[in-house]
Amino acid sequence: MQLSFLRPLYDRPGPWCSVYLDASADTHDAHPALDLRWRALQGQLVDQGADEPTVAALDRVIRGHDPIAGDYGLAAFATAGRVVLTEYLSAPPLRDLASYAPLPHVMPLLAQRGEQVAWVRVLADRTGADAMAVSAGGVPRRAHIVGREDFQLRRVQPGGWSQSRYQRAAMEAWHHNAGDVTAATVELAEKVGADVVVVAGDVRATGMIAAQMPERWQDLVVRTDAGSRAGGADQTRLDDLTVQTIAEVADQRITAALDRFGMQEDIGAGLDAVVTALQRGQVETMLIVDDPSANGELWIGPEATEIAVDPGQLAAMSVADPQRVRADAALVRALVGTDCELAVLGPDEAPDLVDGVGAVLRYADASTPGRGNG
Numbered sequence: 550m551q552l553s554f555l556r557p558l559y560d561r562p563g564p565w566c567s568v569y570l571d572a573s574a575d576t577h578d579a580h581p582a583l584d585l586r587w588r589a590l591q592g593q594l595v596d597q598g599a600d601e602p603t604v605a606a607l608d609r610v611i612r613g614h615d616p617i618a619g620d621y622g623l624a625a626f627a628t629a630g631r632v633v634l635t636e637y638l639s640a641p642p643l644r645d646l647a648s649y650a651p652l653p654h655v656m657p658l659l660a661q662r663g664e665q666v667a668w669v670r671v672l673a674d675r676t677g678a679d680a681m682a683v684s685a686g687g688v689p690r691r692a693h694i695v696g697r698e699d700f701q702l703r704r705v706q707p708g709g710w711s712q713s714r715y716q717r718a719a720m721e722a723w724h725h726n727a728g729d730v731t732a733a734t735v736e737l738a739e740k741v742g743a744d745v746v747v748v749a750g751d752v753r754a755t756g757m758i759a760a761q762m763p764e765r766w767q768d769l770v771v772r773t774d775a776g777s778r779a780g781g782a783d784q785t786r787l788d789d790l791t792v793q794t795i796a797e798v799a800d801q802r803i804t805a806a807l808d809r810f811g812m813q814e815d816i817g818a819g820l821d822a823v824v825t826a827l828q829r830g831q832v833e834t835m836l837i838v839d840d841p842s843a844n845g846e847l848w849i850g851p852e853a854t855e856i857a858v859d860p861g862q863l864a865a866m867s868v869a870d871p872q873r874v875r876a877d878a879a880l881v882r883a884l885v886g887t888d889c890e891l892a893v894l895g896p897d898e899a900p901d902l903v904d905g906v907g908a909v910l911r912y913a914d915a916s917t918p919g920r921g922n923g
Contacts, residue, residue: 550664550891552884554686557633558626558653559853559885565628566599567654568607571641572623574616587611590647597649602630610635622661626653636662643841652849652878659881660839660893664799667741670791671734673750673758674778678730684741694733727757734758738766745769745798749776749787806834806892807899809909816917817910819903820845820876821858827883828854828866831910831917834890835880838898838905845876853886880906 558565568590572583587608594604607625610632614623622638638661648654665685672679680692738746746766748755752774759772771794776787810817817826824847826832848857850868856879857863863871884891894902910917 565653569642569646593647599649656877670747673754682737731761817908834909847879
């Protein structure tokens with residue numbers, strides 16, 4: 550999981566208000582219920598010492614957000630009278646939460662957000678296509694592609710000497726239109742950095758589009774005859790296949806990270822080893838088991854790599870006034886500051902992961918600690 554979207558949270562010193570709230574709007578009394586939940590969280594923030602301008606800024610954003618149908622949640626992060634980041638959650642949080650702390654409490658957001666996959670889906674027929682692309686950050690783009698050819702798109706059987714000419718004209722028109730769709734698909738895929746391209750709809754059109762995709766995209770194309778551009782067509786099967794394809798790509802990433810971690814033979818395993826690797830800028834991807842009950846702590850200084858398991862380590866790094874913070878908050882800040890990625894695992898995906906945390910390293914040397922020699 551790329552964490553660059555969190556960078557604005559670490560460009561400011563804090564302290565931070567972090568709020569997770571069930572904002573579901575699927576009942577007639579949804580607004581009063583949201584009001585009650587938010588007022589309870591406001592009280593918690595005030596009790597923890599949050600300043601009035603920051604709580605007021607959160608109040609304006611939460612009460613004024615654009616509601617969406619169904620069950621969903623909100624996550625919001627604010628400091629110094631300003632809401633810096635707001636995220637919609639695809640489902641309500643496990644529980645409403647309000648935190649006032651030196652660092653933003655982002656782990657619940659990351660655990661629910663999961664592995665973000667950039668994708669493109671193209672629903673094509675012989676005249677063009679409807680396309681949708683979503684970046685790793687969840688930003689959607691849509692395109693309606695009209696092929697350049699609209700003459701003789703249906704192969705007819707006129708008979709006589711002209712039959713082959715009509716059929717050839719139809720095939721050429723299909724091919725040209727497929728080329729236009731392919732070009733638009735590639736443009737979308739490049740814009741969002743797609744990890745998968747689903748090409749759906751008319752069998753002949755999808756075959757032509759897939760065949761014309763540039764070589765670098767060929768292995769990322771998933772072709773299906775699900776879906777239709779016809780008015781009122783049921784797209785359920787296509788939607789299900791798209792979700793399944795995206796989930797498979799996300800699972801493949803997690804599996805690849807676990808495989809690479811396993812090849813390190815316990816180097817980078819455990820909290821001490823991960824903290825040391827973060828201090829040295831060695832981490833490429835950190836693995837962490839999602840544990841909502843986790844309450845471990847670490848010590849930090851002003852810089853991202855100033856992270857330690859005890860304040861004495863920071864004193865040796867000339868940090869004058871170390872702060873004690875949530876361990877997961879400190880780890881994520883260090884990841885963002887050193888351009889690392891994160892893989893959030895379920896408890897059953899890595900049951901033997903020491904301390905519930907590990908790191909796939911960019912490099913290792915003789916001084917790199919592992920399990921039992923940190």
